[in-house]
Amino acid sequence: MPEGHSVHRIARQFDRNVVGRRVHASSPQGRFAEGATVLDGREAVEARAVGKQMFLSFDGDVWLRVHLGMYGAWDFAGEIVADPTIASANGRMGQTNQRGTQLDAVYDSAGENSLSSIGAPRRSRGRVRMSEQTTGLGGDAADEAEWPPPVVGQVRLRLLTDVTCADLRGPTACQLQTPDEVEATIAKLGPDPLVDDPAAGEERFTAVVRRKPTPIGLLLMDQAVVSGIGNVYRAEMLFRARLNPHTPGREVPEETVRGLWRDWVRLLAIGVETGQMMTMDDLDPEAWRRAMAHRDDRHWVYHRAGLPCRVCGTAIVLEDMASRKLYWCPSCQR
Structure with a gap:
């Protein structure tokens, strides 16, 4: 999708x-x-x-x-x-x-x-x-x-x-x-960083997530909570936050929730600018071009089931969450 x-x-x-x-x-x-x-x-x-x-x-x-x-x-x-x-x-x-x-x-x-x-x-x-x-x-x-x-x-x-x-x-x-x-229709959707005021969107997103018992891995895919995030961005944002996808939203520290929103603001802008779901940071020009040319070089965990985590070496896990594929590192995202 x-x-x-x-x-x-x-x-x-x-x-x-x-x-x-x-x-x-x-x-x-x-x-x-x-x-x-x-x-x-x-x-x-x-x-x-x-x-x-x-x-x-x-x-x-x-x-x-x-x-x-x-x-x-x-x-x-x-x-x-x-x-x-x-x-x-x-x-x-x-x-x-x-x-x-x-x-x-x-x-x-x-x-x-x-x-x-x-x-x-x-x-x-x-x-x-x-x-x-x-x-x-x-x-x-x-x-x-x-x-x-x-x-x-x-x-x-x-x-x-x-x-x-x-x-x-x-x-x-x-x-x-x-x-x-x-x-x-739009009123039923969660905030979109390119449509809503980013500061207001952060407050709205944080308030909803912090009161939900639902796992954060599901909340990020709920378009009534936040607009636009799909399977790829969900997996990558959770890894970048070092957050276990099964953590209930209300148990995620507030600063971590706010960090998720700010990361979405940044990643969405990069995606619109480049046309790619680029989630790797601090790449030199050659690494950036390689990542743009090869999907395997621009994600931390997505589509890397069984491969070693780029940070700790633990095998990336693939599981189903609400009938959607979820990739995550069980060591970095404890």
């Missing part, structure tokens, strides 16, 4: 390429036909990300709420302008026209790079894919030249401007909402 940094990057992609333009909306799959009819011909006004959810506003006070869930993806085609405020691994993201401009990026063995990470732009058959599950990169001139691009797979919603196409596949949620419904 895309974590918070990915959804913020997707929202920025919409802000740069769709907001301010009228869209032709359709539902090739047919499952969102009525909603597409409502959106068709409207101008996109705003793109907003809160945690793992994105909200697109259209004229007439109509909002589209999208939660990608485990398998959802946005595919972009046409002329795509990348957000210039987001730097790649080598410090540049710049602008790109998807009809041929090559992107300068660092690829890893899983096909990720700073422009095409989990939930961030990925080139696929002449498109930019923003999703969780994408393998294989490339395309051909014939695909890129065809406009509008052919529908590929089960497209729940297609938003088409005069030069840009955005196709949505497999989301957990795709629905229209009124402004009041949007606010009600």
